[in-house]
Amino acid sequence: xxxxxxxxxxxxxxxxxxxxxxxxxxxxxxxxxxxxxxxxxxxxxxxxxxxxxxxxxxxxxxxxxxxxxxxxxxxxxxxxxxxxxxxxxxxxxxxxxxxxxxxxxxxxxxxxxxxxxxxxxxxxxxxxxxxxxxxxxxxxxxxxxxxxxxxxxxxxxxxxxxxxxxxxxxxxxxxxxxxxxxxxxxxxxxxxxxxxxxxxxxxxxxxxxxxxxxxxxxxxxxxxxxxxxxxxxxxxxxxxxxxxxxxxxxxxxxxxxxxxxxxxxxxxxxxxxxxxxxxxxxxxxxxxxxxxxxxxxxxxxxxxxxxxxxxxxxxxxxxxxxxxxxxx
Numbered sequence: 001x002x003x004x005x006x007x008x009x010x011x012x013x014x015x016x017x018x019x020x021x022x023x024x025x026x027x028x029x030x031x032x033x034x035x036x037x038x039x040x041x042x043x044x045x046x047x048x049x050x051x052x053x054x055x056x057x058x059x060x061x062x063x064x065x066x067x068x069x070x071x072x073x074x075x076x077x078x079x080x081x082x083x084x085x086x087x088x089x090x091x092x093x094x095x096x097x098x099x100x101x102x103x104x105x106x107x108x109x110x111x112x113x114x115x116x117x118x119x120x121x122x123x124x125x126x127x128x129x130x131x132x133x134x135x136x137x138x139x140x141x142x143x144x145x146x147x148x149x150x151x152x153x154x155x156x157x158x159x160x161x162x163x164x165x166x167x168x169x170x171x172x173x174x175x176x177x178x179x180x181x182x183x184x185x186x187x188x189x190x191x192x193x194x195x196x197x198x199x200x201x202x203x204x205x206x207x208x209x210x211x212x213x214x215x216x217x218x219x220x221x222x223x224x225x226x227x228x229x230x231x232x233x234x235x236x237x238x239x240x241x242x243x244x245x246x247x248x249x250x251x252x253x254x255x256x257x258x259x260x261x262x263x264x265x266x267x268x269x270x271x272x273x274x275x276x277x278x279x280x281x282x283x284x285x286x287x288x289x290x291x292x293x294x295x296x297x298x299x300x301x302x303x304x305x306x307x308x309x310x311x312x313x314x315x316x317x318x319x320x321x322x323x324x325x326x327x328x
Contacts, residue, residue: 010227050081057082058124060168089123089163093130096156100133103140109133124167131160189217192300194324196221199248199303201241206296209285217296219284221245233277243318245282251306252284255294261287262294297326 021027134157185193189206204221223241225232252264271279286294309315
């Protein structure tokens with residue numbers, strides 16, 4: 001059986017975790033317990049698979065027959081999966097319209113959504129109009145009441161937006177510029193931004209602070225989730241991103257010991273009203289003025305040289321990285 005690299009890595013990490021238990025009795029018992037858990041997971045995976053089969057039929061141009069051929073399953077399997085989950089999604093979308101009506105009955109977006117819901121059973125069309133109610137509901141709804149109900153509706157709107165995107169009803173997101181940052185880096189910081197984003201497990205951006213006479217450049221990054229398909233609060237930070245962040249903080253410390261005008265720190269807005277687990281941001285600031293200032297291109301080259309090592313200087317990085325070249 002061929003395994004996806006992500007699933008292979010997950011299972012390998014599980015085996016390593018059990019194998020690392022120092023007490024042999026506890027380790028042996030844990031092997032039995034994990035084996036039993038894996039057997040129960042089979043049923044849950046079967047449900048996830050049926051939902052995935054149904055969702056595959058929502059893609060533009062897809063049919064039950066085309067999905068059956070693509071996955072190598074029978075048309076009946078696709079039909080049963082679609083019947084099971086399509087009804088759930090339609091009921092959810094109706095519930096979201098009712099929830100919005102309870103807090104914003106006069107919203108123009110609501111009137112349009114109600115008209116569409118009353119006349120269509122197409123999940124793609126319904127999810128598109130319901131997803132547009134998300135901002136209406138979240139501005140009008142109170143989080144002081146039943147927090148479980150609020151979270152359920154919040155997740156429901158996330159589902160609506162996912163279905164809308166899956167059906168390609170909403171416009172595709174344009175590709176990010178080089179450096180994979182949603183913030184365009186100033187030209188002087190472009191290479192540094194690209195070098196930062198070439199490092200695994202993190203995503204960041206560069207900016208310039210010109211609010212006073214001592215101009216500074218700034219480098220910001222966050223550690224990505226350990227699983228690209230799940231929130232960092234659920235599975236923890238990327239191990240590679242954690243190692244990279246620690247390494248960058250050390251590099252800045254080395255610069256400071258040498259008397260250079262650079263420092264690093266960490267910040268976070270209130271996580272409880274944003275995205276818990278995803279709010280912590282590391283940043284580096286460096287002066288552009290004076291004899292001890294740090295040029296951004298110099299720092300980018302230092303990241304590469306110190307990570308990879310050079311003749312007479314040992315490698316300090318942990319992985320091979322395909323570094324971007326400096327543009328002329």
